[in-house]
Amino acid sequence: MFDIGWSELLIIAAVAIIFVGPKDLPRMMRTIGRYVTKVRSMAREFQSSFEDLARETELDELRKEVTGLRDAATAPLKKLQQEIDKPVKIGGGGAGAAAAAAASEARAAEIAAGEPPETDEISPEMQEALREAKAVEAFGVSDPGRDDK
Structure with missing residues:
Protein backbone atom coordinates (compact mmCIF):
# COMPACT_ATOMS: atom_id res chain seq x y z
CA MET A 1 0.00 0.00 0.00
CA PHE A 2 2.61 2.53 1.04
CA ASP A 3 5.58 0.48 -0.20
CA ILE A 4 7.57 0.83 3.01
CA GLY A 5 10.48 -1.60 3.29
CA TRP A 6 12.33 -2.96 6.34
CA SER A 7 15.06 -0.37 6.12
CA GLU A 8 12.52 2.48 6.23
CA LEU A 9 10.77 0.87 9.20
CA LEU A 10 14.08 0.68 11.10
CA ILE A 11 14.72 4.39 10.44
CA ILE A 12 11.20 5.29 11.65
CA ALA A 13 11.69 3.14 14.82
CA ALA A 14 15.05 4.79 15.54
CA VAL A 15 13.59 8.30 15.13
CA ALA A 16 10.62 7.37 17.36
CA ILE A 17 12.94 6.07 20.11
CA ILE A 18 15.07 9.23 19.93
CA PHE A 19 12.15 11.74 19.96
CA VAL A 20 9.61 9.90 22.13
CA GLY A 21 11.94 7.92 24.34
CA PRO A 22 11.87 4.26 25.26
CA LYS A 23 9.61 4.92 28.25
CA ASP A 24 6.67 6.42 26.28
CA LEU A 25 7.14 4.31 23.15
CA PRO A 26 4.66 1.51 24.14
CA ARG A 27 1.94 4.06 24.92
CA MET A 28 2.53 5.78 21.57
CA MET A 29 2.38 2.42 19.72
CA ARG A 30 -0.94 1.60 21.46
CA THR A 31 -2.36 5.00 20.43
CA ILE A 32 -1.18 4.51 16.86
CA GLY A 33 -2.69 0.98 16.89
CA ARG A 34 -6.07 2.37 18.04
CA TYR A 35 -6.06 4.97 15.28
CA VAL A 36 -5.12 2.36 12.68
CA THR A 37 -7.97 0.14 13.95
CA LYS A 38 -10.43 3.05 13.70
CA VAL A 39 -9.28 3.89 10.18
CA ARG A 40 -9.58 0.26 9.12
CA SER A 41 -13.10 -0.07 10.59
CA MET A 42 -14.18 3.14 8.84
CA ALA A 43 -12.76 1.85 5.56
CA ARG A 44 -14.54 -1.48 6.08
CA GLU A 45 -17.83 0.33 6.85
CA PHE A 46 -17.46 2.53 3.78
CA GLN A 47 -16.77 -0.48 1.60
CA SER A 48 -19.76 -2.42 2.97
CA SER A 49 -22.10 0.56 2.49
CA PHE A 50 -20.81 0.94 -1.06
CA GLU A 51 -21.45 -2.77 -1.71
CA ASP A 52 -24.97 -2.45 -0.21
CA LEU A 53 -25.66 0.48 -2.51
CA ALA A 54 -24.50 -1.56 -5.49
CA ARG A 55 -26.75 -4.47 -4.42
CA GLU A 56 -29.75 -2.15 -4.01
CA THR A 57 -29.16 -0.71 -7.46
CA GLU A 58 -29.01 -4.21 -8.91
CA LEU A 59 -32.15 -5.17 -6.99
CA ASP A 60 -34.01 -2.12 -8.27
CA GLU A 61 -33.02 -3.01 -11.83
CA LEU A 62 -34.11 -6.61 -11.23
CA ARG A 63 -37.45 -5.44 -9.79
CA LYS A 64 -38.06 -3.24 -12.82
CA GLU A 65 -37.19 -6.11 -15.13
CA VAL A 66 -39.48 -8.54 -13.28
CA THR A 67 -42.30 -6.00 -13.29
CA GLY A 68 -41.88 -5.50 -17.04
CA LEU A 69 -41.92 -9.25 -17.64
CA ARG A 70 -44.99 -9.69 -15.43
CA ASP A 71 -46.83 -6.90 -17.23
CA ALA A 72 -45.91 -8.38 -20.60
CA ALA A 73 -47.11 -11.80 -19.49
CA THR A 74 -50.42 -10.57 -18.04
CA ALA A 75 -51.29 -8.09 -20.80
CA PRO A 76 -53.14 -10.68 -22.93
CA LEU A 77 -55.06 -11.81 -19.85
CA LYS A 78 -56.05 -8.23 -19.05
CA LYS A 79 -57.28 -7.71 -22.61
CA LEU A 80 -59.28 -10.92 -22.37
CA GLN A 81 -60.76 -9.80 -19.06
CA GLN A 82 -61.78 -6.48 -20.63
CA GLU A 83 -63.44 -8.32 -23.51
CA ILE A 84 -65.32 -10.53 -21.08
CA ASP A 85 -66.43 -7.55 -18.98
CA LYS A 86 -67.84 -5.65 -21.98
CA PRO A 87 -71.65 -5.60 -22.07
CA VAL A 88 -73.08 -7.99 -24.63
CA LYS A 89 -75.99 -6.99 -26.86
CA ILE A 90 -78.39 -9.81 -27.60
CA GLY A 91 -78.35 -10.46 -31.30
CA GLY A 92 -75.43 -8.09 -31.70
CA GLY A 93 -72.84 -10.82 -31.86
CA GLY A 94 -69.90 -11.23 -29.54
CA ALA A 95 -68.63 -14.11 -27.49
CA GLY A 96 -71.51 -14.26 -25.01
Missing part, protein backbone atom coordinates in the same frame (compact mmCIF):
# COMPACT_ATOMS: atom_id res chain seq x y z
CA ALA A 97 -74.41 -13.34 -27.30
CA ALA A 98 -75.63 -16.92 -27.76
CA ALA A 99 -75.49 -17.63 -24.03
CA ALA A 100 -77.26 -14.38 -23.20
CA ALA A 101 -79.93 -15.09 -25.82
CA ALA A 102 -80.51 -18.59 -24.39
CA ALA A 103 -80.80 -17.19 -20.86
CA SER A 104 -83.20 -14.52 -22.08
CA GLU A 105 -85.35 -17.12 -23.85
CA ALA A 106 -85.42 -19.26 -20.69
CA ARG A 107 -86.56 -16.30 -18.63
CA ALA A 108 -89.16 -15.38 -21.25
CA ALA A 109 -90.46 -18.96 -21.10
CA GLU A 110 -90.73 -18.70 -17.31
CA ILE A 111 -92.65 -15.45 -17.66
CA ALA A 112 -94.95 -16.93 -20.31
CA ALA A 113 -95.62 -19.93 -18.10
CA GLY A 114 -96.71 -17.57 -15.36
CA GLU A 115 -93.84 -18.42 -13.06
CA PRO A 116 -92.08 -15.44 -11.52
CA PRO A 117 -88.47 -15.28 -12.65
CA GLU A 118 -85.76 -15.71 -10.06
CA THR A 119 -84.34 -12.27 -9.45
CA ASP A 120 -81.92 -13.16 -6.69
CA GLU A 121 -78.93 -13.53 -9.00
CA ILE A 122 -80.00 -11.03 -11.68
CA SER A 123 -78.29 -7.68 -11.82
CA PRO A 124 -80.38 -4.50 -11.44
CA GLU A 125 -79.87 -3.71 -15.15
CA MET A 126 -81.27 -7.10 -16.10
CA GLN A 127 -84.24 -6.62 -13.77
CA GLU A 128 -84.94 -3.30 -15.49
CA ALA A 129 -84.76 -5.02 -18.88
CA LEU A 130 -87.30 -7.62 -17.67
CA ARG A 131 -89.65 -4.85 -16.54
CA GLU A 132 -89.32 -3.20 -19.94
CA ALA A 133 -90.02 -6.52 -21.67
CA LYS A 134 -93.19 -6.95 -19.59
CA ALA A 135 -94.26 -3.42 -20.53
CA VAL A 136 -93.68 -4.15 -24.22
CA GLU A 137 -95.71 -7.39 -23.97
CA ALA A 138 -98.52 -5.46 -22.35
CA PHE A 139 -98.81 -3.35 -25.51
CA GLY A 140 -98.77 -6.42 -27.72
CA VAL A 141 -95.50 -5.71 -29.53
CA SER A 142 -93.24 -8.76 -29.69
CA ASP A 143 -90.01 -6.99 -30.68
CA PRO A 144 -89.45 -3.30 -29.90
CA GLY A 145 -87.01 -2.93 -32.79
CA ARG A 146 -89.43 -4.32 -35.36
CA ASP A 147 -92.78 -2.93 -36.44
CA ASP A 148 -95.50 -5.58 -36.79
CA LYS A 149 -97.87 -3.27 -38.64
Whole structure:
Protein backbone atom coordinates (compact mmCIF):
# COMPACT_ATOMS: atom_id res chain seq x y z
CA MET A 1 0.00 0.00 0.00
CA PHE A 2 2.61 2.53 1.04
CA ASP A 3 5.58 0.48 -0.20
CA ILE A 4 7.57 0.83 3.01
CA GLY A 5 10.48 -1.60 3.29
CA TRP A 6 12.33 -2.96 6.34
CA SER A 7 15.06 -0.37 6.12
CA GLU A 8 12.52 2.48 6.23
CA LEU A 9 10.77 0.87 9.20
CA LEU A 10 14.08 0.68 11.10
CA ILE A 11 14.72 4.39 10.44
CA ILE A 12 11.20 5.29 11.65
CA ALA A 13 11.69 3.14 14.82
CA ALA A 14 15.05 4.79 15.54
CA VAL A 15 13.59 8.30 15.13
CA ALA A 16 10.62 7.37 17.36
CA ILE A 17 12.94 6.07 20.11
CA ILE A 18 15.07 9.23 19.93
CA PHE A 19 12.15 11.74 19.96
CA VAL A 20 9.61 9.90 22.13
CA GLY A 21 11.94 7.92 24.34
CA PRO A 22 11.87 4.26 25.26
CA LYS A 23 9.61 4.92 28.25
CA ASP A 24 6.67 6.42 26.28
CA LEU A 25 7.14 4.31 23.15
CA PRO A 26 4.66 1.51 24.14
CA ARG A 27 1.94 4.06 24.92
CA MET A 28 2.53 5.78 21.57
CA MET A 29 2.38 2.42 19.72
CA ARG A 30 -0.94 1.60 21.46
CA THR A 31 -2.36 5.00 20.43
CA ILE A 32 -1.18 4.51 16.86
CA GLY A 33 -2.69 0.98 16.89
CA ARG A 34 -6.07 2.37 18.04
CA TYR A 35 -6.06 4.97 15.28
CA VAL A 36 -5.12 2.36 12.68
CA THR A 37 -7.97 0.14 13.95
CA LYS A 38 -10.43 3.05 13.70
CA VAL A 39 -9.28 3.89 10.18
CA ARG A 40 -9.58 0.26 9.12
CA SER A 41 -13.10 -0.07 10.59
CA MET A 42 -14.18 3.14 8.84
CA ALA A 43 -12.76 1.85 5.56
CA ARG A 44 -14.54 -1.48 6.08
CA GLU A 45 -17.83 0.33 6.85
CA PHE A 46 -17.46 2.53 3.78
CA GLN A 47 -16.77 -0.48 1.60
CA SER A 48 -19.76 -2.42 2.97
CA SER A 49 -22.10 0.56 2.49
CA PHE A 50 -20.81 0.94 -1.06
CA GLU A 51 -21.45 -2.77 -1.71
CA ASP A 52 -24.97 -2.45 -0.21
CA LEU A 53 -25.66 0.48 -2.51
CA ALA A 54 -24.50 -1.56 -5.49
CA ARG A 55 -26.75 -4.47 -4.42
CA GLU A 56 -29.75 -2.15 -4.01
CA THR A 57 -29.16 -0.71 -7.46
CA GLU A 58 -29.01 -4.21 -8.91
CA LEU A 59 -32.15 -5.17 -6.99
CA ASP A 60 -34.01 -2.12 -8.27
CA GLU A 61 -33.02 -3.01 -11.83
CA LEU A 62 -34.11 -6.61 -11.23
CA ARG A 63 -37.45 -5.44 -9.79
CA LYS A 64 -38.06 -3.24 -12.82
CA GLU A 65 -37.19 -6.11 -15.13
CA VAL A 66 -39.48 -8.54 -13.28
CA THR A 67 -42.30 -6.00 -13.29
CA GLY A 68 -41.88 -5.50 -17.04
CA LEU A 69 -41.92 -9.25 -17.64
CA ARG A 70 -44.99 -9.69 -15.43
CA ASP A 71 -46.83 -6.90 -17.23
CA ALA A 72 -45.91 -8.38 -20.60
CA ALA A 73 -47.11 -11.80 -19.49
CA THR A 74 -50.42 -10.57 -18.04
CA ALA A 75 -51.29 -8.09 -20.80
CA PRO A 76 -53.14 -10.68 -22.93
CA LEU A 77 -55.06 -11.81 -19.85
CA LYS A 78 -56.05 -8.23 -19.05
CA LYS A 79 -57.28 -7.71 -22.61
CA LEU A 80 -59.28 -10.92 -22.37
CA GLN A 81 -60.76 -9.80 -19.06
CA GLN A 82 -61.78 -6.48 -20.63
CA GLU A 83 -63.44 -8.32 -23.51
CA ILE A 84 -65.32 -10.53 -21.08
CA ASP A 85 -66.43 -7.55 -18.98
CA LYS A 86 -67.84 -5.65 -21.98
CA PRO A 87 -71.65 -5.60 -22.07
CA VAL A 88 -73.08 -7.99 -24.63
CA LYS A 89 -75.99 -6.99 -26.86
CA ILE A 90 -78.39 -9.81 -27.60
CA GLY A 91 -78.35 -10.46 -31.30
CA GLY A 92 -75.43 -8.09 -31.70
CA GLY A 93 -72.84 -10.82 -31.86
CA GLY A 94 -69.90 -11.23 -29.54
CA ALA A 95 -68.63 -14.11 -27.49
CA GLY A 96 -71.51 -14.26 -25.01
CA ALA A 97 -74.41 -13.34 -27.30
CA ALA A 98 -75.63 -16.92 -27.76
CA ALA A 99 -75.49 -17.63 -24.03
CA ALA A 100 -77.26 -14.38 -23.20
CA ALA A 101 -79.93 -15.09 -25.82
CA ALA A 102 -80.51 -18.59 -24.39
CA ALA A 103 -80.80 -17.19 -20.86
CA SER A 104 -83.20 -14.52 -22.08
CA GLU A 105 -85.35 -17.12 -23.85
CA ALA A 106 -85.42 -19.26 -20.69
CA ARG A 107 -86.56 -16.30 -18.63
CA ALA A 108 -89.16 -15.38 -21.25
CA ALA A 109 -90.46 -18.96 -21.10
CA GLU A 110 -90.73 -18.70 -17.31
CA ILE A 111 -92.65 -15.45 -17.66
CA ALA A 112 -94.95 -16.93 -20.31
CA ALA A 113 -95.62 -19.93 -18.10
CA GLY A 114 -96.71 -17.57 -15.36
CA GLU A 115 -93.84 -18.42 -13.06
CA PRO A 116 -92.08 -15.44 -11.52
CA PRO A 117 -88.47 -15.28 -12.65
CA GLU A 118 -85.76 -15.71 -10.06
CA THR A 119 -84.34 -12.27 -9.45
CA ASP A 120 -81.92 -13.16 -6.69
CA GLU A 121 -78.93 -13.53 -9.00
CA ILE A 122 -80.00 -11.03 -11.68
CA SER A 123 -78.29 -7.68 -11.82
CA PRO A 124 -80.38 -4.50 -11.44
CA GLU A 125 -79.87 -3.71 -15.15
CA MET A 126 -81.27 -7.10 -16.10
CA GLN A 127 -84.24 -6.62 -13.77
CA GLU A 128 -84.94 -3.30 -15.49
CA ALA A 129 -84.76 -5.02 -18.88
CA LEU A 130 -87.30 -7.62 -17.67
CA ARG A 131 -89.65 -4.85 -16.54
CA GLU A 132 -89.32 -3.20 -19.94
CA ALA A 133 -90.02 -6.52 -21.67
CA LYS A 134 -93.19 -6.95 -19.59
CA ALA A 135 -94.26 -3.42 -20.53
CA VAL A 136 -93.68 -4.15 -24.22
CA GLU A 137 -95.71 -7.39 -23.97
CA ALA A 138 -98.52 -5.46 -22.35
CA PHE A 139 -98.81 -3.35 -25.51
CA GLY A 140 -98.77 -6.42 -27.72
CA VAL A 141 -95.50 -5.71 -29.53
CA SER A 142 -93.24 -8.76 -29.69
CA ASP A 143 -90.01 -6.99 -30.68
CA PRO A 144 -89.45 -3.30 -29.90
CA GLY A 145 -87.01 -2.93 -32.79
CA ARG A 146 -89.43 -4.32 -35.36
CA ASP A 147 -92.78 -2.93 -36.44
CA ASP A 148 -95.50 -5.58 -36.79
CA LYS A 149 -97.87 -3.27 -38.64
